[in-house]
Amino acid sequence: MIGTIVRKEIVSNLLSYKILVVLLLMVLLTATSLFVMHRDFSARMADYQIIRPKPGQPIAVVPPNPLSIFAKGLENAMTRSFEISVIGVGVRAGQSSGNVIYAFFPAPDFLYVVRIVLSLVALLFGFDQISREREQGTLKLLVGGPVSRAQVLAGKWLGNFLSLAVPFLLVTLLGAAVLLFDPNVRFTAGQLGRLGVVLALALLYMAFFLSLGMLVSALTHRAATSLIVLLFAWALLVFVLPNLGTLVARQFVGVPSVRALSEKRQQTWTREVLLGISKGGNWVDRMRTVSRENDLMEEDYRLKFDRLVRLSRTINRLSPAAGLLDAATGIAGTGIDEESRLKAEVVRYKNAVLDQLIADQAAGKRDSQYPAFVYRPRALGQVFADGALIDLAWLAVFNVLAFALAYAGFVRYDVR
Amino acid sequence: MGQTLVAKEIRGHLLSFRFLAGFVILFVVVVVTSVVLTGDYVRKLDEYSARQAELDRYLRTYAHFNRIGGVLRPSQPPIPFQALVRGLTADVNMEGFDADPLPVMFPLIDLVSIVTILVSLMALILTYDAVSGEKEDGTLRLMLANSLPRSKVILAKAAGAGLALAGPLLVSLAAGMLVILVHPRVDWTGVDWAALGLIVLGAGAFGGVFLLLGILVSSVHRSSASSIMTSLSVWTLLVLVVPNLSPYLASFLAPAPSRIMVARETERLSDTDRDDLVNKLRAEYRGQVLKDYPVLAERLTEAEVKKRVAEDPEYRQAFEANRAAEERALAEGNRIQSEKIERIRTALRRKEAAQTRLARAISMVSPLADFSYLATDLSSTGTRNQAHFADLARLWGQAFFGDYRTKKIADLRSKDPTADVWNTAVDMTDAPRFRYVEEGLGGRVQTALPPFAVLLGYGIVLFAAAYVAFIRYDVR
Numbered sequence: 001m002i003g004t005i006v007r008k009e010i011v012s013n014l015l016s017y018k019i020l021v022v023l024l025l026m027v028l029l030t031a032t033s034l035f036v037m038h039r040d041f042s043a044r045m046a047d048y049q050i051i052r053p054k055p056g057q058p059i060a061v062v063p064p065n066p067l068s069i070f071a072k073g074l075e076n077a078m079t080r081s082f083e084i085s086v087i088g089v090g091v092r093a094g095q096s097s098g099n100v101i102y103a104f105f106p107a108p109d110f111l112y113v114v115r116i117v118l119s120l121v122a123l124l125f126g127f128d129q130i131s132r133e134r135e136q137g138t139l140k141l142l143v144g145g146p147v148s149r150a151q152v153l154a155g156k157w158l159g160n161f162l163s164l165a166v167p168f169l170l171v172t173l174l175g176a177a178v179l180l181f182d183p184n185v186r187f188t189a190g191q192l193g194r195l196g197v198v199l200a201l202a203l204l205y206m207a208f209f210l211s212l213g214m215l216v217s218a219l220t221h222r223a224a225t226s227l228i229v230l231l232f233a234w235a236l237l238v239f240v241l242p243n244l245g246t247l248v249a250r251q252f253v254g255v256p257s258v259r260a261l262s263e264k265r266q267q268t269w270t271r272e273v274l275l276g277i278s279k280g281g282n283w284v285d286r287m288r289t290v291s292r293e294n295d296l297m298e299e300d301y302r303l304k305f306d307r308l309v310r311l312s313r314t315i316n317r318l319s320p321a322a323g324l325l326d327a328a329t330g331i332a333g334t335g336i337d338e339e340s341r342l343k344a345e346v347v348r349y350k351n352a353v354l355d356q357l358i359a360d361q362a363a364g365k366r367d368s369q370y371p372a373f374v375y376r377p378r379a380l381g382q383v384f385a386d387g388a389l390i391d392l393a394w395l396a397v398f399n400v401l402a403f404a405l406a407y408a409g410f411v412r413y414d415v416r
Numbered sequence: 417m418g419q420t421l422v423a424k425e426i427r428g429h430l431l432s433f434r435f436l437a438g439f440v441i442l443f444v445v446v447v448v449t450s451v452v453l454t455g456d457y458v459r460k461l462d463e464y465s466a467r468q469a470e471l472d473r474y475l476r477t478y479a480h481f482n483r484i485g486g487v488l489r490p491s492q493p494p495i496p497f498q499a500l501v502r503g504l505t506a507d508v509n510m511e512g513f514d515a516d517p518l519p520v521m522f523p524l525i526d527l528v529s530i531v532t533i534l535v536s537l538m539a540l541i542l543t544y545d546a547v548s549g550e551k552e553d554g555t556l557r558l559m560l561a562n563s564l565p566r567s568k569v570i571l572a573k574a575a576g577a578g579l580a581l582a583g584p585l586l587v588s589l590a591a592g593m594l595v596i597l598v599h600p601r602v603d604w605t606g607v608d609w610a611a612l613g614l615i616v617l618g619a620g621a622f623g624g625v626f627l628l629l630g631i632l633v634s635s636v637h638r639s640s641a642s643s644i645m646t647s648l649s650v651w652t653l654l655v656l657v658v659p660n661l662s663p664y665l666a667s668f669l670a671p672a673p674s675r676i677m678v679a680r681e682t683e684r685l686s687d688t689d690r691d692d693l694v695n696k697l698r699a700e701y702r703g704q705v706l707k708d709y710p711v712l713a714e715r716l717t718e719a720e721v722k723k724r725v726a727e728d729p730e731y732r733q734a735f736e737a738n739r740a741a742e743e744r745a746l747a748e749g750n751r752i753q754s755e756k757i758e759r760i761r762t763a764l765r766r767k768e769a770a771q772t773r774l775a776r777a778i779s780m781v782s783p784l785a786d787f788s789y790l791a792t793d794l795s796s797t798g799t800r801n802q803a804h805f806a807d808l809a810r811l812w813g814q815a816f817f818g819d820y821r822t823k824k825i826a827d828l829r830s831k832d833p834t835a836d837v838w839n840t841a842v843d844m845t846d847a848p849r850f851r852y853v854e855e856g857l858g859g860r861v862q863t864a865l866p867p868f869a870v871l872l873g874y875g876i877v878l879f880a881a882a883y884v885a886f887i888r889y890d891v892r
Contacts, residue, residue, distance in 0.1 A: 017642045021649050036664040047676040074517045089513045098768030100799050101663040101775035108660035116656055228434045232441050239533045240445055243525035246518050251455050260467050261514035267474045270483040277839045339517050
């Protein structure tokens with residue numbers, strides 16, 4: 001029975017103007033986004049070939065991550081080259097551009113398309129599921145038949161989910177397959193698995209907005225009212241809450257500004273150099289002082305920043321869009337935690353290089369060869385343990401809740 | 417008659433659920449954002465003065481000319497407008513090790529994002545069924561059966577919706593401003609108020625574009641259900657897609673070489689390539705010198721050369737000609753290489769500027785980008801301010817490294833001619849400090865005019881199209 005309803009929903013969707021518009025939008029945007037972000041990745045790769053360190057150079061650079069085509073996250077910050085010198089870590093080459101327009105608008109990666117367009121599309125599929133059939137008078141007939149309301153609702157949900165998910169998956173997989181033709185984009189099996197997890201998250205996210213649409217539709221009698229409620233709810237969930245949440249968190253956790261940190265670093269090393277020249281004494285001690293003070297500052301900053309991130313995450317959990325962004329960038333390896341970890345590794349590498357430098361100088365050795373910087377991204381299990389699992393569970397809870405409430409609303413719905 | 421129509425439209429909006437919902441959400445979000453952003457601004461003020469105090473302490477004890485450039489970098493103090501518009505003054509920093517990645521992931525909300533997303537959405541929601549809805553209700557027929565020109569009807573619809581949108585926007589903004597002004601530490605000057613007035617005017621034009629878009633789409637479609645689909649798709653493209661794609665498209669259409677590549681190339685040109693060139697030139701010049709002074713062909717040790725230079729004036733002349741040739745080779749090599757480098761850098765700058773211009777032009781197809789440029793430039797948080805800041809920084813640099821440093825170093829040398837003036841601690845608390853002054857309103861308005869004109873042009877075109885579509889509308 002449920003199969004019939006699913007089929008009916010799919011057929012009626014296929015015949016509608018809605019699916020035409022929506023499919024066009026989805027196909028166009030996903031394809032454009034993958035194309036554009038792939039070009040962006042290739043540019044990063046070309047830069048990496050230039051800045052990658054020669055053996056023995058004390059430079060820390062990680063290669064670009066092909067998953068950043070899908071979820072760019074903090075990739076730009078992570079692929080910079082960190083060059084170690086006696087005064088600390090210097091960022092010499094980052095992929096920067098003179099084109100300031102990049103700074104105005106967020107990157108249109110696949111995750112952006114999912115977060116914003118796919119959620120809107122799912123709402124547009126859900127908003128009139130019940131109220132429209134009531135307005136057309138078919139709801140009476142449907143419920144009058146030998147089907148339970150639960151079956152009607154489940155059938156409707158499944159039918160609409162399939163009409164959305166199938167074209168979405170087709171476009172995405174096709175796009176990913178085209179990407180594989182580029183020899184620079186070498187996905188490892190693990191990365192393909194991660195991509196699969198991101199896709200599953202995207203589907204879960206889409207399912208939530210579909211259920212939300214059906215929920216509001218089951219609570220209102222007119223499709224127009226339902227749409228208005230949903231559009232405003234969508235704007236709040238996707239745009240306002242996540243961005244306001246991080247700002248609110250800043251009110252409670254004071255974090256030194258980036259500017260303050262870099263000014264402090266400058267003051268520290270120039271002071272030590274001056275003291276070294278005027279007072280003389282051991283250069284090694286001066287170097288160690290600079291390194292220690294910077295590390296202490298960095299450590300203090302990390303503690304505060306982690307607290308800020310945790311708090312803003314907790315606030316942002318109100319919005320599934322923020323959860324999706326955190327979880328998907330985490331899984332792709334371009335998230336906030338990964339960037340923090342990379343920087344901590346760079347600091348550790350700096351200390352190892354300094355130790356060797358000091359030892360080599362004491363031994364009178366010239367042309368020191370330093371070990372290469374190796375960074376291993378967190379394993380998928382670790383990413384889940386660090387918070388992605390909570391995001392995933394939370395998204396599932398949102399889903400179940402929205403569907404259960406939709407059911408409760410529909411059971412009490414006056415079909416006349 | 418026109419008044420009756422407008423009054424009817426406004427009444428219709430005021431009584432509607434969508435108006436109420438939009439109003440409440442706009443009001444709450446604007447007020448909450450104002451509270452949070454004001455707190456943020458005050459925190460930034462404190463942070464800025466703490467940083468300056470730290471810098472003062474350093475300048476008193478440890479300042480020395482050799483490394484002062486990195487320490488005394490001009491930095492922009494928070495401006496009162498940041499309690500409303502955040503603009504480009506974010507903490508995202510790609511040039512140094514310290515960077516705050518949160519705003520990259522979650523662009524912070526401000527008046528600009530509220531207006532661009534919420535107001536445009538509300539405008540569409542108000543008008544997506546302006547014509548098609550009345551057709552479905554059957555009231556359109558009745559209305560047009562009277563002696564009413566269609567032009568008046570559509571004009572009244574636009575005016576009614578415009579007023580219905582302006583009300584909530586102005587009320588919410590007034591409440592937000594009240595929150596900001598009640599705070600004792602936020603000072604708004606007359607110029608700030610004028611700039612805010614102009615931004616609100618721009619917001620009005622921006623909202624108007626989407627109202628007219630809704631009316632146009634609704635007078636093209638027979639049913640409200642398809643009308644909302646079309647309006648939302650167009651909205652998505654204009655607001656959420658075109659601006660974000662524009663820099664990437666521009667980089668495709670007007671490519672500029674990567675800065676990393678250029679840096680590597682210029683490094684090579686001024687290093688190994690220069691040495692090769694100098695060696696080549698040196699050989700060439702020396703060949704000529706050798707022709708003129710065959711005595712140089714003799715192979716002598718350094719000591720012998722010295723001896724001969726002292727004794728033999730002819731040899732000395734030859735020796736000096738040789739040295740001059742070597743110096744000439746070095747100077748010539750340096751000149752050629754720095755010309756090459758300068759050419760590459762100029763080409764890069766030119767290409768980047770062309771790409772930026774193109775990206776800006778593409779993005780200006782989107783009313784959201786138009787409004788963002790208009791609002792950030794008017795509030796001195798946009799690209800114009802970056803250029804203005806760079807100018808101020810240059811002037812300060814001249815005052816500091818030109819006048820102040822020259823004078824101080826002369827002072828130091830007069831006291832002790834043998835002192836290492838570069839690496840001696842000098843109390844620099846009396847040095848000219850970088851002071852940021854906002855640019856006058858005139859220049860800011862000038863930059864804001866083109867995006868404003870685009871918004872107005874959009875409005876006129878959309879209204880004309882809506883009029884034509886409505887004239888041809890089948891009211892049955």
